[in-house]
Amino acid sequence: MKKLINRVEDAVKEELAGMQALHPELLRVDFENQIVVRADAPVRGKVGVISGGGSGHEPMHGGFVGRGMLDAACPGEVFTSPVPDQMLAATRAVNGGSGVLHIVKNYTGDVLNFEMAAELAGAEGIEVESIVTNDDVAVQDSLYTAGRRGVGVTVLLEKIVGGFAETGAPLADVAALARKVNDQGRSMGMALTSCVVPAAGKPTFELGEDEMEIGIGIHGEPGRRRVKLAPASEITEMLAMPIIEDLGLKSGERVLAFVNGMGGTPLIELYIVANELAKILRGRDITIARSLIGNYITSLEMAGCSITLLRLNDELIRYWDAPVHTPALRWGV
Amino acid sequence: MKKLINRVEDAVKEELAGMQALHPELLRVDFENQIVVRADAPVRGKVGVISGGGSGHEPMHGGFVGRGMLDAACPGEVFTSPVPDQMLAATRAVNGGSGVLHIVKNYTGDVLNFEMAAELAGAEGIEVESIVTNDDVAVQDSLYTAGRRGVGVTVLLEKIVGGFAETGAPLADVAALARKVNDQGRSMGMALTSCVVPAAGKPTFELGEDEMEIGIGIHGEPGRRRVKLAPASEITEMLAMPIIEDLGLKSGERVLAFVNGMGGTPLIELYIVANELAKILRGRDITIARSLIGNYITSLEMAGCSITLLRLNDELIRYWDAPVHTPALRWGV
Amino acid sequence: MPITTEDTVRWLHQLAQVLHENRDYLTQLDSAIGDADHGINMDRGFKAVMEKLPAVEQMDIGSILKTVGTTLVSTVGGASGPLYGTAFLRAGIATAGKHELYESDVVTMLEAALEGIKARGKARPGEKTMVDALTPALAAAKDAEAQHLGLAELLHRATGAAENGMRATIPMLATKGRASYLGERSIGHQDPGATSSWLILKTLFQSFNP
Amino acid sequence: MPITTEDTVRWLHQLAQVLHENRDYLTQLDSAIGDADHGINMDRGFKAVMEKLPAVEQMDIGSILKTVGTTLVSTVGGASGPLYGTAFLRAGIATAGKHELYESDVVTMLEAALEGIKARGKARPGEKTMVDALTPALAAAKDAEAQHLGLAELLHRATGAAENGMRATIPMLATKGRASYLGERSIGHQDPGATSSWLILKTLFQSFNP
Numbered sequence A, B: 001m002k003k004l005i006n007r008v009e010d011a012v013k014e015e016l017a018g019m020q021a022l023h024p025e026l027l028r029v030d031f032e033n034q035i036v037v038r039a040d041a042p043v044r045g046k047v048g049v050i051s052g053g054g055s056g057h058e059p060m061h062g063g064f065v066g067r068g069m070l071d072a073a074c075p076g077e078v079f080t081s082p083v084p085d086q087m088l089a090a091t092r093a094v095n096g097g098s099g100v101l102h103i104v105k106n107y108t109g110d111v112l113n114f115e116m117a118a119e120l121a122g123a124e125g126i127e128v129e130s131i132v133t134n135d136d137v138a139v140q141d142s143l144y145t146a147g148r149r150g151v152g153v154t155v156l157l158e159k160i161v162g163g164f165a166e167t168g169a170p171l172a173d174v175a176a177l178a179r180k181v182n183d184q185g186r187s188m189g190m191a192l193t194s195c196v197v198p199a200a201g202k203p204t205f206e207l208g209e210d211e212m213e214i215g216i217g218i219h220g221e222p223g224r225r226r227v228k229l230a231p232a233s234e235i236t237e238m239l240a241m242p243i244i245e246d247l248g249l250k251s252g253e254r255v256l257a258f259v260n261g262m263g264g265t266p267l268i269e270l271y272i273v274a275n276e277l278a279k280i281l282r283g284r285d286i287t288i289a290r291s292l293i294g295n296y297i298t299s300l301e302m303a304g305c306s307i308t309l310l311r312l313n314d315e316l317i318r319y320w321d322a323p324v325h326t327p328a329l330r331w332g333v
Numbered sequence C, D: 001m002p003i004t005t006e007d008t009v010r011w012l013h014q015l016a017q018v019l020h021e022n023r024d025y026l027t028q029l030d031s032a033i034g035d036a037d038h039g040i041n042m043d044r045g046f047k048a049v050m051e052k053l054p055a056v057e058q059m060d061i062g063s064i065l066k067t068v069g070t071t072l073v074s075t076v077g078g079a080s081g082p083l084y085g086t087a088f089l090r091a092g093i094a095t096a097g098k099h100e101l102y103e104s105d106v107v108t109m110l111e112a113a114l115e116g117i118k119a120r121g122k123a124r125p126g127e128k129t130m131v132d133a134l135t136p137a138l139a140a141a142k143d144a145e146a147q148h149l150g151l152a153e154l155l156h157r158a159t160g161a162a163e164n165g166m167r168a169t170i171p172m173l174a175t176k177g178r179a180s181y182l183g184e185r186s187i188g189h190q191d192p193g194a195t196s197s198w199l200i201l202k203t204l205f206q207s208f209n210p
């Protein structure tokens, strides 16, 4: 295992110390509770917006803490959802009297831990609403299963909903917008390589020189199927088509195109994928009204990418464009 | 070779097409001359600022084209400096009547090609000044050698000088500030893995499971020495100390700390390095007044990092903080 | 003779040991159909339990188990944290105030634990989870009790049933938890959580009857 | 008998071929002490030359070589682009208007080319560059001319001297170009540019005297 770390068990704490050292104007780290909190939290009269999940997906979520996005993030161990204590501490820290929104990616672990935290916060009289993101079209959705995973849309949702929360909108409206965003977005990802969970020390799965995994999640887990390596054009097709169909995107519609790197894939390749995606959308007369490209929701050093399309309307565009100032996303300020 | 590409020979062109598709409001791509030009270039009365170099370092340089940074970028083939024709075309495209600054990283190829381009532009009556960045302390500087490489400082210089150029300052002053920035910054990098030049198809060098390269450049070339893998604390020490000494940083001074990923290293590891760097600086009473962390000057998918420290004064801070709107760096707008 | 407080404490000590020894094995199982952390999670959780235990080991069995539950909830994370945490919490409530557990108490405890897991995780038998190890274990315990076979035999049969249930997860298609994302590809792998459940019961049996 | 326009055109055709065949070899050499692109650069450049050649192959040798020079400058990039580009440009100027090259013309041409490279790159012999192959080649050509050994022998000796010069780069410490960044580690590797220079001369000799 080749990583820029010291002791494996200190990796997450040291990462947080690094964030505190570089971004003191944006956030503070509560090491006892292992949470990252917006520097000026709690913001009076504003709905607190928090999220959390395993570490190893950086910059998500800690890199999205700051004005116009998250009020706090709860990082768990690598690929392990955080514990209710962290979420409760974060909920308390950001509650400005208007309640708190929990943004939860749909994984059993995240859902169960946030559920317990919400119960505990409720018992303390803090109003909590939860939105569970589930945008991964690689996974069949069904009442009888764990359902779709929450992936790329989570990033876009945190930005848009965070921007809306800044307006002082009430919790019910903030949660409602969150649901809208989740409904309008879909994602799918692929991997060229596995990744090494530091505590495990070896790759989660083995992949041949001429193989790739299609339909992966963000925890280094294998995907829906293993296929032969293909050109970027075909790979983009494999990811984009299920999204376009599932969203039922029609000619004339506008989307936010999000080309995400899994952590180990260089930008030159992401732009090549973006080019293929743009061709596919152009061919269907779908407009890329906004875009995001880079490593935003990752699986450690995994090589690969994911595509997320979010159907846009003027409301979503307004809050996507709203000022944001976090370590990983910044504009308008 | 596992990459998200189509035909190797089309990689750079398709990358540029992807940039054009995602960032039409920021830039336009001149495919015939293979250059990336700021959307509103030439800006009348403003010194044009251009740079260029081999591809494979993304987001540098194309990702820095836009308001407040570069007016144009000339991408060569992967790790191969561009040709004078591209630089001449870019110089013409951005000349708003006040002359053009060429930002050149100190590599024989880049220097010679930009030299020829400057001669040709001069012959056309376009006033050109050149700044050659050479901040890599891994390389001994000497009159009789190719001298130090230009690495991390190039990114900071393009931002600061680009911000200054927006004020309408004359070419001589813009070039003078560029020299100041180059004088005040030093860098050093290391690699945990090699990288694969697409046209070569295999790793440029082989590295054992327990080895790393210290003092690498940004072209996948091996470094000054190969040593046993070490904890992040020691690696950071190996990179930071030569920089601090060469810059002669003294207690009470302010720096911009730039922790750069080589392309394949996840952010969690970069923050761990940042934490170690912050400890070293704190121990010397040197203040991190500004910072930048992420993949900004890369070697394809190479795993590793580089550290750049730039001694700050109020002038440099003013133009670092100035609004910038490019695909890779954005704030204040 | 019943399970005493001492048995309970010895069980938890040995369990921490066993889970540490099986850290890589459980993580390996989780690599195949999950995210390669189950062994790491369980080991982290029971290390924490070991730190909390001294403060409560003089108390009643219920208090001890509740402490285990809250500690797991606070330190494990993932899916297994809330699930095993709830299981031990409910087991603690079911054994509140007791210093000795007889056959019927053990059955009640197991039933409470399994109910807790089902209430939290909404999994039913056959979904390739820890529920598939614990459901047959409870059934076996119940009829060992009905037949008055004694505590040792009850625990022995419960453990055996858990082991079979664990093996039975191999051909199952996962519909709950992370493994469900693999769809068909989840078939042919043993469920890590069912495996840790078996280890928990096995260690209970062994520590009671060394 | 002299080098004719036909010889020159044949040389360039064969050279494009030779550089294509040695693409991986030159890139391999550049991997050891550079950035693994020299073979790719030269191959790309001479492919472009092949496209430009038809338009000028009826012209004088000087015009042909100038076209080669400008084409290399416009297509190769890297260090070798401006260097070989300048070399062919200067060679073209030195042979302007000529349709036949005799011994003295070849010496003048080689001298102009080498001067061009030195003027651009500021390298002196012993710095582990193409200069180390071309300097002895020019010297050998000069005294073959002084001894009136004839063109074939002149080219043969120049090629041999270039080969020795190329081998002599192996123990050298690089102080110019990318290899210089390796410091001591550049020792023990053959310089890619010196190798391509040898190939250029070798092919000239062979195409003149097939």
Ligand SMILES: Nc1ncnc2c1ncn2[C@@H]1O[C@H](COP(=O)(O)OP(=O)(O)O)[C@@H](O)[C@H]1O
Pocket: A079, A080, A081, A108, A109, A110, C030, C034, C035, C037, C038, C039, C041, C042, C077, C078, C079, C080, C081, C083, C117, C120, C121, C122, C123, C128, C129, C130, C131, C176, C177, C178, C191, C192, C193, C194
């Ligand atoms: N809904 C559920 N009900 C019961 N058990 C579950 C459920 N979801 C997952 N599990 C169990 O949890 C185990 C995985 O635990 P662990 O790896 O620690 O958490 P995570 O899956 O979050 O990484 C699975 O092997 C399975 O037995």
Ligand SMILES: Nc1ncnc2c1ncn2[C@@H]1O[C@H](COP(=O)(O)OP(=O)(O)O)[C@@H](O)[C@H]1O
Pocket: B079, B080, B081, B108, B109, B110, D030, D034, D035, D037, D038, D039, D041, D042, D077, D078, D079, D080, D081, D083, D117, D120, D121, D122, D123, D128, D129, D130, D131, D176, D177, D178, D191, D192, D193, D194
């Ligand atoms: N200053 C110089 N003078 C002469 N030749 C040089 C100089 N710098 C580099 N070279 C030659 O260029 C060769 C490398 O060419 P190439 O790999 O195509 O360019 P780059 O080094 O830019 O990747 C070296 O092997 C060396 O022979």
Ligand SMILES: [Mg+2]
Pocket: A054, A079, A080, A081, A109, C035, C037, C078, C079
């Ligand atoms: Mg997990």
Ligand SMILES: [Mg+2]
Pocket: B054, B079, B080, B081, B109, D035, D037, D078, D079
């Ligand atoms: Mg090169």
Ligand SMILES: [Mg+2]
Pocket: C030, C034, C035, C036, C037, C038, C078, C178
């Ligand atoms: Mg797991």
Ligand SMILES: [Mg+2]
Pocket: D030, D034, D035, D036, D037, D038, D078, D178
């Ligand atoms: Mg090279």
